[in-house]
Amino acid sequence: xxxxxxxxxxxxxxxxxxxxxxxxxxxxxxxxxxxxxxxxxxxxxxxxxxxxxxxxxxxxxxxxxxxxxxxxxxxxxxxxxxxxxxxxxxxxxxxxxxxxxxxxxxxxxxxxxxxxxxxxxxxxxxxxxxxxxxxxxxxxxxxxxxxxxxxxxxxxxxxxxxxxxxxxxxxxxxxxxxxxxxxxxxxxxxxxxxxxxxxxxxxxxxxxxxxxxxxxxxxxxxxxxxxxxxxxxxxxxxxxxx
Amino acid sequence: xxxxxxxxxxxxxxxxxxxxxxxxxxxxxxxxxxxxxxxxxxxxxxxxxxxxxxxxxxxxxxxxxxxxxxxxxxxxxxxxxxxxxxxxxxxxxxxxxxxxxxxxxxxxxxxxxxxxxxxxxxxxxxxxxxxxxxxxxxxxxxxxxxxxxxxxxxxxxxxxxxxxxxxxxxxxxxxxxxxxxxxxxxxxxxxxxxxxxxxxxxxxxxxxxxxxxxxxxxxxxxxxxxxxxxxxxxxxxxxxxxxxxx
Numbered sequence: 001x002x003x004x005x006x007x008x009x010x011x012x013x014x015x016x017x018x019x020x021x022x023x024x025x026x027x028x029x030x031x032x033x034x035x036x037x038x039x040x041x042x043x044x045x046x047x048x049x050x051x052x053x054x055x056x057x058x059x060x061x062x063x064x065x066x067x068x069x070x071x072x073x074x075x076x077x078x079x080x081x082x083x084x085x086x087x088x089x090x091x092x093x094x095x096x097x098x099x100x101x102x103x104x105x106x107x108x109x110x111x112x113x114x115x116x117x118x119x120x121x122x123x124x125x126x127x128x129x130x131x132x133x134x135x136x137x138x139x140x141x142x143x144x145x146x147x148x149x150x151x152x153x154x155x156x157x158x159x160x161x162x163x164x165x166x167x168x169x170x171x172x173x174x175x176x177x178x179x180x181x182x183x184x185x186x187x188x189x190x191x192x193x194x195x196x197x198x199x200x201x202x203x204x205x206x207x208x209x210x211x212x213x214x215x216x217x218x219x220x221x222x223x224x225x226x227x228x229x230x231x232x233x234x235x236x237x238x239x240x241x242x
Numbered sequence: 243x244x245x246x247x248x249x250x251x252x253x254x255x256x257x258x259x260x261x262x263x264x265x266x267x268x269x270x271x272x273x274x275x276x277x278x279x280x281x282x283x284x285x286x287x288x289x290x291x292x293x294x295x296x297x298x299x300x301x302x303x304x305x306x307x308x309x310x311x312x313x314x315x316x317x318x319x320x321x322x323x324x325x326x327x328x329x330x331x332x333x334x335x336x337x338x339x340x341x342x343x344x345x346x347x348x349x350x351x352x353x354x355x356x357x358x359x360x361x362x363x364x365x366x367x368x369x370x371x372x373x374x375x376x377x378x379x380x381x382x383x384x385x386x387x388x389x390x391x392x393x394x395x396x397x398x399x400x401x402x403x404x405x406x407x408x409x410x411x412x413x414x415x416x417x418x419x420x421x422x423x424x425x426x427x428x429x430x431x432x433x434x435x436x437x438x439x440x441x442x443x444x445x446x447x448x449x450x451x452x453x454x455x456x457x458x459x460x461x462x463x464x465x466x467x468x469x470x471x472x473x474x475x476x477x478x479x480x481x482x483x484x485x486x487x488x
Contacts, residue, residue, distance in 0.1 A: 045391075048395060050391060050394060050395075068394050068395060068397065070397045072395065073395070074391065074392070074395030076388050076391060076392065078386075078388055080388045080389065080391065080392040081392075082389065082392070082406070082407065082410070083487050084410040084411070084413075084485075084487045085406075085410075085487075093396055093398075093406060094396040094397065097396060097397050097398050097399070097402050098397065125486070125487040126487075127487065141396070142395075145396070145397075151395075
């Protein structure tokens with residue numbers, strides 16, 4: 001699904017990412033983890049087609065990525081909802097620009113808002129919702145365009161622990177109902193182990209190691225001792241990167 | 243909400259009239275006329291074509307200048323806010339010219355536009371234009387980069403980016419500028435109407451003063467203030483319609 005070959009990007013003399021090679025299978029989830037400034041977000045933006053690379057190529061579904069794809073969803077760490085649009089209009093925007101007809105848009109948006117328990121808030125503005133609800137709307141907006149690839153940049157970084165956990169559960173259930181390839185950047189080891197099939201550990205713009213995680217996307221995995229062993233394993237792999 | 247606004251307005255008006263009465267009693271009946279007499283005189287004047295003509299002239303000059311400054315200033319503000327090359331080229335010029343007192347260019351404006359309406363409109367326009375360019379430019383620069391990333395990831399074209407992101411994001415700043423413009427515009431309008439014209443509220447006020455008709459002078463001031471209040475109310479209505487989210 002996602003294949004990156006020899007990706008490099010420099011800011012002046014500093015390599016943000018250097019010779020990155022990754023391959024992510026279709027309908028799997030991949031977490032990218034590492035300390036701040038290690039190139040996680042640059043890599044994610046490169047996969048999104050938002051960065052102009054110095055060298056290397058990104059292929060998605062065997063097609064060369066030349067810019068932003070219409071079927072890639074993107075969720076940012078900070079509030080990326082447009083404050084002047086209601087929740088309904090925020091979610092509908094991606095569909096409007098895809099020239100869907102009004103009835104189709106209404107049906108799709110209402111269905112998604114219902115699924116994410118946001119329907120009661122459809123006429124509200126983002127500043128009338130909590131941080132967790134706003135991130136749910138960001139998800140609704142991304143999946144409304146029915147993406148085959150969802151990219152998330154620290155989607156839970158601004159949430160408190162309780163909201164974070166319920167958000168992760170919601171994401172897990174959503175991925176079961178709408179299978180898609182997911183690549184996300186996180187600082188949270190538990191989140192990576194809970195949500196990802198594979199975990200990429202980055203250091204100084206390079207990939208340090210990749211860990212396959214058989215415990216990913218299991219709702220009850222947190223009740224399992226193996227889960228915490230895997231967390232320790234990731235932590236050990238992060239080593240000095242932590 | 244509306245009831246609260248009306249209540250605030252009413253209490254503000256009562257306070258102003260009370261203060262006016264106080265000055266009227268303390269100072270001098272001729273210099274500060276009785277507010278009730280002034281209001282009655284204003285109402286009577288409003289039914290005379292001679293006075294209405296002054297209002298129409300002033301409104302035409304002010305609204306034309308504000309409209310031109312707002313459209314052209316916003317356009318240039320957006321352009322230099324989005325285009326780095328244009329910004330490097332033009333922003334230093336605007337930054338230098340912004341604090342220059344434009345009224346000092348009045349003789350040049352006379353030479354270029356004559357003594358008629360054009361020079362008055364241009365003077366108001368010139369003063370408002372820079373104010374709007376600077377504040378719209380700042381508003382464009384303050385749009386968080388996350389919005390552009392979100393818009394790009396949703397697949398918005400350049401035209402859609404203007405429609406859905408840039409314009410709605412800068413509307414609050416445009417309306418704030420408009421509010422400031424109305425205040426400054428009226429002050430400049432008064433100044434501009436004190437030369438080479440026989441029409442406009444500025445002329446009417448100064449003419450009544452020279453004729454020592456203080457009652458008419460105050461009526462002129464009252465209507466000029468009323469004009470400002472009406473334009474402020476229009477900005478309020480626009481704000482309620484387009485900036486509901488704030």
